[in-house]
Amino acid sequence: MKKSRRNFGPRKSVVDVEIWFAQKTELSWFLRSNAKIQRFLIYRKAALSEADFFNKIGQKPTLEFFTLTLRSDFESMKAVQWTVFIDMLGFKKLNSSVTTDDQAQDLIKFMTSNRDELVQLEARVEQGYKKDTVFNFYEWYEVKSAFISDSIVVTFKPKDVAREKNADKVLMHSANALMIIAMRLGALMHKCLVEKEITFRGGISTEYCDISENFAVGAGLSSAAEAEGRATHARLALAEDVVRNAKLVKQIRALFKLMYGDSEFLVKEAGVTYVNTLDLMLAAADMRSPSVARAISTQAGRHAVIGAREQIEVFLEAQRALVIKSIRKMYAAYRKDYADADRRKSYRRVLQKYFWLRRYHNAAAKKRQFQAFKI
Secondary structure (H helix, E strand, O other): OOOOOOOOOOOOHHHHHHHHHHHOHHHHHHHHHHHHHHHHHHHHHHOOOHHHHHHHOOOOOOHHHHHHHHHHHOOOOOOOOEEEEEEEEOHHHHHHOOOOHHHHHHHHHHHHHHHHHHHHHHHHHHHHHHOOOOOOHHHHEEEEEEEEOOEEEEEEEEOOOOOOOOHHHHHHHHHHHHHHHHHHHHHHHHHHHHHHOOEEEEEEEOOOOEEEOOEEEOHHHHHHHHHHHHOOOOOEEEOHHHHOOHHHHHHHHHHHHHHHOOOOOEEEEOOEEEEOHHHHHHHOOOOOOHHHHHHOOOHHHHHHHHHHHHHHHHHHHHHHHHHHHHHHHHHHHHHHOOOOHHHHHHHHHHHHHHHHHHHHHHHHHHHOOOHHHOO
16 A cells, blocks of 8 residues: 555654755855955955955965954854744644643643654754764754743854854854754744644844753843744744844855755845745755755755655645634634624634735745645
């Protein structure tokens, strides 16, 4: 008997793509290109005038020139810290339905498996990064996470990397980390949506945070939680401390464009900047993405892309089913209680959220050639 498309066993495809994302030669090429750009900008910074700038190109830099340009490189070699606060939408309904010991154990098992998902993902990915000569993520970051009631807190805490003196590379690794954490949350989002019909809304900060067991403290936690409060619908919002870092935001956009083409990873709406997590997930299996096009030239890359596409299809189908069911249920309740102005208003607010999710889902599916999963 042919197995169902839903039975893929342990979810490896997203992890495979994540490892491949940092390992493959296009990132090495980007680092080399970054070094050339840095040398170009160094000449430009040191030039006394436009004519002097062009005259200096190709010349051997002076000792004074090196002293001026290297001083800033030694100021700080720590990458940016990322802290994410996630609100699990739909958990309240699950929690309210628990009235027996068996139901309680089932929900506790679900939440524990969510924690294990992050831990196991980190353990698997760490082995891949240790083999990478370009960017060993675990040399740069310590990952800590906690589940607090219906919320998830994840912080990527930077380590000192004494051997790295190139500030542009450090900034690039910081941008890379945001994309990796978005991939990880995408994998967890997939699990929660398929198993319990839960979606996410969250905030992301670059302020300090530390986590010990289930205790999370620091300005980064507060900043990320405030950003989550400004988010509308099921999205990840950037805190103001992230948005104010113009160099970092520029690097994030450049890295995403390099990997996935002319698209928007960061989207600004009504004064709030969001991480376009769904587009990132779908881009990992879009054959038009530059990194995907390069990956399919190898057998390992083809397997990773195929696995990613299968996983995305499961996620899109689950999200489509959730939206259709929720709209039908809310609309039936809206019609039934139409005479009650308060209930009518409440149902309308909920319907508007699912109408937005339908538009967001359809736009991403169309853009990334998953039209069969449109709602």
